[in-house]
Amino acid sequence: MDPAQTVLSDTDSNTVKLVGKSSISIDKITIIGSQTGDGLTNVAVGAPVTWQYTVTNTGNVSLNTVKVKDDAGTISNLTDDFPATYLSGDTGSDSIMSPGEIWIFKASGTTVAGNYTNIATVSAAAPDSSFVTKSDSSSFSAIPKDYGLIAPTATTVSQYISGTASTFESYYASQGGDVQYGVKGGLISQTNPGVFFYFTGLSNGLVGVDVDGKAGVDKMSILIDQSDTSLKTGAFMPVFSDVKLYKITDLDNNGIDAGDTITSVTLTKSQVTITSDGDVTINFTPDQVGSLYVVAIKYSTASVINSNVGTQAAGWPTVDYSFVTKMGGSLLNGENGSITLAPKVKPLMLDGEVGDGARAVNDAQLDHVINQAVKYWAAHGATADEVSMLKATEVTISDLGGKMLSMTDGTSITIDDDADGHGWSLGLGGVAAQKVDLFSALVHEMGHLLGYEHDVLDEDLAVGERFLPFSTDDDGHGVPDFIGSVPPVELVGVPEEQQFHFA
Numbered sequence: 001m002d003p004a005q006t007v008l009s010d011t012d013s014n015t016v017k018l019v020g021k022s023s024i025s026i027d028k029i030t031i032i033g034s035q036t037g038d039g040l041t042n043v044a045v046g047a048p049v050t051w052q053y054t055v056t057n058t059g060n061v062s063l064n065t066v067k068v069k070d071d072a073g074t075i076s077n078l079t080d081d082f083p084a085t086y087l088s089g090d091t092g093s094d095s096i097m098s099p100g101e102i103w104i105f106k107a108s109g110t111t112v113a114g115n116y117t118n119i120a121t122v123s124a125a126a127p128d129s130s131f132v133t134k135s136d137s138s139s140f141s142a143i144p145k146d147y148g149l150i151a152p153t154a155t156t157v158s159q160y161i162s163g164t165a166s167t168f169e170s171y172y173a174s175q176g177g178d179v180q181y182g183v184k185g186g187l188i189s190q191t192n193p194g195v196f197f198y199f200t201g202l203s204n205g206l207v208g209v210d211v212d213g214k215a216g217v218d219k220m221s222i223l224i225d226q227s228d229t230s231l232k233t234g235a236f237m238p239v240f241s242d243v244k245l246y247k248i249t250d251l252d253n254n255g256i257d258a259g260d261t262i263t264s265v266t267l268t269k270s271q272v273t274i275t276s277d278g279d280v281t282i283n284f285t286p287d288q289v290g291s292l293y294v295v296a297i298k299y300s301t302a303s304v305i306n307s308n309v310g311t312q313a314a315g316w317p318t319v320d321y322s323f324v325t326k327m328g329g330s331l332l333n334g335e336n337g338s339i340t341l342a343p344k345v346k347p348l349m350l351d352g353e354v355g356d357g358a359r360a361v362n363d364a365q366l367d368h369v370i371n372q373a374v375k376y377w378a379a380h381g382a383t384a385d386e387v388s389m390l391k392a393t394e395v396t397i398s399d400l401g402g403k404m405l406s407m408t409d410g411t412s413i414t415i416d417d418d419a420d421g422h423g424w425s426l427g428l429g430g431v432a433a434q435k436v437d438l439f440s441a442l443v444h445e446m447g448h449l450l451g452y453e454h455d456v457l458d459e460d461l462a463v464g465e466r467f468l469p470f471s472t473d474d475d476g477h478g479v480p481d482f483i484g485s486v487p488p489v490e491l492v493g494v495p496e497e498q499q500f501h502f503a
Helices: 157-162 363-378 384-392 438-449
Strands: 024-032 035-037 040-044 048-057 063-070 085-088 102-110 114-125 131-143 148-151 179-184 187-192 195-206 220-228 243-249 261-265 272-274 280-284 291-300 319-327 330-343 348-351 395-398 404-408 413-416 460-462
Touching (some): 024 063, 024 131, 048 063, 048 131, 063 102, 148 157, 148 330, 157 243, 157 261, 157 291, 243 280, 363 395, 384 438, 404 438, 413 438, 438 460
Parallel strands (some): 040 131, 179 330, 395 413
Antiparallel strands (some): 024 035, 024 048, 063 114, 085 102, 114 131, 148 195, 195 291, 220 280, 243 261, 243 291, 272 280, 319 330, 348 404, 404 413
16 A cells, blocks of 8 residues: 555445325225126126225335225115125234235125115224225116016915916916906906916115115105006906015025025005006015015906907907006116916908808807717717717807907807808808808817817818818818718708708
8 A cells, every 4th residue: 555645434324214104095896796896787686796895005104903894885874884804915914914915805795776886995093093094986787686477376475586486478378378368248258367476576676775864774665567558458456465575584695595584574554555557556664774575466357357348359459468666666677577368269260351241140050060060079089078068068159350250268159140251151061162161160169179279270261161170181171070860950041052961
């Protein structure tokens, strides 16, 4: 070292004090089935829902006493708030949330009807004993599930909530899924099958809405609004004793389903209003927010008996009855269910144009052909009891109108008076070329009474044609097939060539 050189040194220190900053964030998402996120739509009512809360310490100091609470969708009602459960993230397992740590919380519930938004708030204590908070919301829109179901009268509420109840349409598919009615003298004489249950499942739809600033549930008003498309028939009318309300206890927290308990709720007459239009309103107060209820109403079609629909079958109405459910004046789910009321007829139609008019058939002429139609079916599988039934069947003559030759309502037969203007051919040995075969028409309608449909009987008949379902020639046209013998019968007013005499 050079002695002339001087070594200089200096030591200095500076301490910067770090300012503590306490800050927290929360990110809330909704998980329903395969859907995850915020603003979920087309969610089923009564489905399990999970809320996941991601909480992050965004400050530079540790936090403790970290809690997440959800307002359950009712901001001003603190009594129904629920806590979220901690899942993971505490790396030190000491309940201290270090800076940068991310903790996950979870809560679960059941979806409710309508638009639902709930807000979660996280709170935590800072070292200086102050508290930091942050909130986040998520929402979903749920569509009602199985609100309306028209079912047969034997259906129980247990079958309804378990999903095993048959729909009215499927149960009565063999008759077109319709309510069928018969007519006598222009008046509806009977309906089939008669009465129905209309179930309205309020699956978690009864959530108290805090409109008055007070905690607790609000009163509920449930309206089943009935309407129809005809002025000729009345509404389907229930009575007070047929209006039922059931409380459902959701044992597995996944909405109304099999295994839940059912408790009948007693209604007073002051809580139920039934109008002359068949509308039903039920007013009651749920026992708590989020309670599940089912409404069951038995509608009787006896109210349409004796409705005047006229004597011409062509004018008998097919009436559609629709039912919508409203809660507190708001439509829950559009058209919840419908019933169709239709004439119980299986008509034989004219294959061709309507004629200009002809002489009407009379009872004496009709009786002779009826007897031979019964003999036809006796020879083609009808039992002794069925033959007796056919002999006792009332056959009447009426102007059916349009192109309807004949019809049955399941208990009786009606024959058009003049075969749609062409006139009836009464000869049993053959069919007059310009007339319609009465024998074929009677065999057709009796076949319906025995349970045969148009796939066997055919649905129309042409002028000059004979169609017998089990006796056809090579061309597919019916040929005479008679059993037994009867004395010769003179058909008054019928030309000899149109008559057929038995030996």
